[in-house]
Amino acid sequence: MTDQPTTHDAPLTAGDTIDRWLSHPEGSAVIGRLLEGMDQGPDVLDRIRRLPLRTLAEMSQGRLTDAMVEEMVRAVNGGELPAEQEAAPASARFAGRTVIVTGAASGIGRATAERLLAEGGRVIAVDLSEEGLAALRPGAGETVPVTADITREEDIARIVEAAGERVDGLANIAGIMDGMTPLHETDDQLWERVFSINVTGTFALTRAVLPRMLEARRGSIVHTASEASLRGSAAGTAYTASKHAVVGLTRSGAVLYGPHGIRTNAVAPGPTATGIEGGFRSEFAQQRLAPFFAQIPPVTTAQTLASSITWLLSDDAENINGQVLASDGGWSAQ
Ligand SMILES: NC(=O)c1ccc[n+]([C@@H]2O[C@H](COP(=O)([O-])OP(=O)(O)OC[C@H]3O[C@@H](n4cnc5c(N)ncnc54)[C@H](O)[C@@H]3O)[C@@H](O)[C@H]2O)c1
Incomplete structure (x- = not known):
């Protein structure tokens, strides 16, 4: 056993997919409020559920700003902005190429x-x-x-x-x-x-x-x-x-x-x-x-x-x- 959080219970961040946000009780409430504010139903998420929240902001042409994303992340983490899980170290397949x-x-x-x-x-x-x-x-x-x-x-x-x-x-x-x-x-x-x-x-x-x-x-x-x-x-x-x-x-x-x-x-x-x-x-x-x-x-x-x-x-x-x-x-x- 280890004290390290597993991916499953790691805190929600902007790097997590819409799917993960929706499967989290507070995350799904926050997404629900965002959709309401944009006058959209949950079906708009069907095609984009595999995208990280951050990518959605990049694609939204200013409708979902970085500040709004930060606010969403804080809302599900008791006001904190947790560190994102580090990506696996890169290999060197292209060194010298x-x-x-x-x-x-x-x-x-x-x-x-x-x-x-x-x-x-x-x-x-x-x-x-x-x-x-x-x-x-x-x-x-x-x-x-x-x-x-x-x-x-x-x-x-x-x-x-x-x-x-x-x-x-x-x-x-x-x-x-x-x-x-x-x-x-x-x-x-x-x-x-x-x-x-x-x-x-x-x-x-x-x-x-x-x-x-x-x-x-x-x-x-x-x-x-x-x-x-x-x-x-x-x-x-x-x-x-x-x-x-x-x-x-x-x-x-x-x-x-x-x-x-x-x-x-x-x-x-x-x-x-x-x-x-x-x-x-x-x-x-x-x-x-x-x-x-x-x-x-x-x-x-x-x-x-x-x-x-x-x-x-x-x-x-x-x-x-x-x-x-x-x-x-x-x-x-x-
Ligand atoms: N995005 C998709 O859903 C999708 C699906 C199927 C195939 N593709 C293919 O993937 C490739 C990349 O597309 P993307 O979605 O990343 O698009 P993108 O528009 O984000 O990037 C394309 C890049 O190509 C550059 N470019 C265009 N004409 C050029 C030229 N004459 N000389 C040099 N650079 C030029 C643009 O400046 C741009 O930076 C394309 O061949 C596209 O047809 C994309």
Whole structure:
């Protein structure tokens, strides 16, 4: 026996999920009051119950402030603000390794870059947002920020140059959505923009990195697919087609370069709490897709996706090549 509190009876904090808050008598009362104040019923929590309270605040666009969260935590802890449980110590899977991560200023890309840094990696962190890159949490590794647009040839060259001669991993994570726009409402501009980032940018950076990996006879590439790579009911037409193309890049790369020691896989995220604009711009699509969306599992955190992506990047996934790993809470099993 030990005096250490178990996870089960540890005090509630902002890092705990909505599920844990709801299973705690005082926590569930505090959440109930919050919903009442926002004029919302308990069913709004169905899709977000796996998220930590803090992530909810980050996503709320100011409706749930840090001060409100602190007040909630104090309310369930007799006015105290308890220390949060420390995360397990990071391993060093990426010590001595250089990994390029695109989309590193936000969401899944940021969480992946931070996880690689925590595990000792040298991370070439690429994004349009200089400010977002500057805010990356440092770790045991080294951050090399590169403000760049993956749709521009000269920027691709700068990214590879910043990486240097050795590139052990490439995580193509930058991507945009399409407002759930159906084909007949998709103009050329939207189609080309979505393809230029999600497909051509991914292709161009991979093409630029491959010679280094071929020379080293090793490397791990992870593309970012989507549930929209696996079905027709998860997004609009341009996004769905672009993410199906990412699967093509993955399988072709796996076959061509597997014998040279280079693995190519993709992760297919389900709903994930990030900065991506995932709303409907089309009433037509909203009506048609609503019944499918009602079946989607709860939203997860970007950190969960970072776990899947870094696993694929790491030697732990040594025997995995050409796979599209659905990291989606079970959506793809439906
Ligand atoms: N969030 C989800 O629910 C979800 C689900 C399935 C797939 N995905 C995929 O995951 C990936 C990451 O998305 P996220 O949800 O973290 O989004 P996000 O918007 O939070 O982050 C995307 C990042 O990519 C950057 N970016 C966009 N265009 C770029 C360009 N041309 N050059 C360089 N950087 C660029 C943005 O500045 C942003 O920082 C995307 O490929 C997306 O399609 C996300």
